[in-house]
Amino acid sequence: MHDLGAGFGYLLKGQRWMARHGRHYGFGLIPGLITLVLYVAALVALALWGEDFITWATPFADDWSSPWQGLFRGFLTAVLFVLALLLSVLTFTAVTLLIGQPFYENLSEKVDRDVSPDGTAPESGLPLWRELWISARDSLRILARAVLWGVLLFALGFVPFIGQTFIPVIGFFVTGFFLTEELTAVALQRRGIDLRARLTLLRSRKTLIWGFGTPLGLSFLVPFVAVFLMPGAVAGATMMARDLLGEETEEGDGERGQEGDQAGDREVGPASVDE
Numbered sequence: 001m002h003d004l005g006a007g008f009g010y011l012l013k014g015q016r017w018m019a020r021h022g023r024h025y026g027f028g029l030i031p032g033l034i035t036l037v038l039y040v041a042a043l044v045a046l047a048l049w050g051e052d053f054i055t056w057a058t059p060f061a062d063d064w065s066s067p068w069q070g071l072f073r074g075f076l077t078a079v080l081f082v083l084a085l086l087l088s089v090l091t092f093t094a095v096t097l098l099i100g101q102p103f104y105e106n107l108s109e110k111v112d113r114d115v116s117p118d119g120t121a122p123e124s125g126l127p128l129w130r131e132l133w134i135s136a137r138d139s140l141r142i143l144a145r146a147v148l149w150g151v152l153l154f155a156l157g158f159v160p161f162i163g164q165t166f167i168p169v170i171g172f173f174v175t176g177f178f179l180t181e182e183l184t185a186v187a188l189q190r191r192g193i194d195l196r197a198r199l200t201l202l203r204s205r206k207t208l209i210w211g212f213g214t215p216l217g218l219s220f221l222v223p224f225v226a227v228f229l230m231p232g233a234v235a236g237a238t239m240m241a242r243d244l245l246g247e248e249t250e251e252g253d254g255e256r257g258q259e260g261d262q263a264g265d266r267e268v269g270p271a272s273v274d275e
């Protein structure tokens with residue numbers, strides 16, 4: 001229970017850090033806004049032409065009598081749209097992080113320097129194109145896992161009683177875990193920790209991860225909220241990544257981070273974790 005509260009605390013700390021560094025906030029909204037426009041356009045297109053797609057995909061039902069044809073295709077259209085909404089929640093963070101990789105990488109470094117006792121932040125040393133490639137590759141691998149979980153939970157949702165009670169709760173915890181993985185990946189990838197090691201690290205502190213990611217996932221269900229919370233979520237995930245790795249952290253007052261923006265010198269501290 002302590003870790004659940006600590007995870008939620010990191011979510012709040014990230015938002016507070018972002019509020020103290022407001023000049024970064026406006027720029028941090030741009031990736032989320034771009035992703036939101038793309039997702040809304042896709043969902044609107046699905047709402048307009050989803051029924052036509054289902055009709056095209058079920059030619060065997062053309063000769064069915066009324067009302068069974070309409071009920072069957074209407075049910076499949078609803079299932080398609082609900083599944084699209086679930087995938088939107090699961091993938092929004094990954095797509096936003098990919099679009100905003102340069103900014104969020106820079107933001108995560110600023111948070112590291114601000115809360116580090118010696119004012120330093122680890123750096124990957126990789127060129128931008130390499131970081132983008134690793135991020136995209138890992139996001140696809142996480143997406144594959146998320147889709148499998150989504151399909152499984154969606155199918156279990158039809159089980160009487162369990163599907164209407166326990167499965168939605170499990171779904172939110174699964175969503176929270178994958179959201180947190182994507183967010184902490186910004187800081188952990190910079191430390192040279194690969195996807196397998198990241199998953200092992202997160203599973204070792206599941207309640208901490210759920211405390212951070214589950215309320216964040218719930219808030220993402222509210223339209224537009226995800227866009228405004230993303231910069232602070234990256235900041236909070238960076239602080240939590242330090243906790244997961246056992247790195248010493250002190251509460252930043254915002255002054256060091258602002259000074260670090262103007263200073264060009266950075267001392268790189270390597271950090272790694274064994275698989």
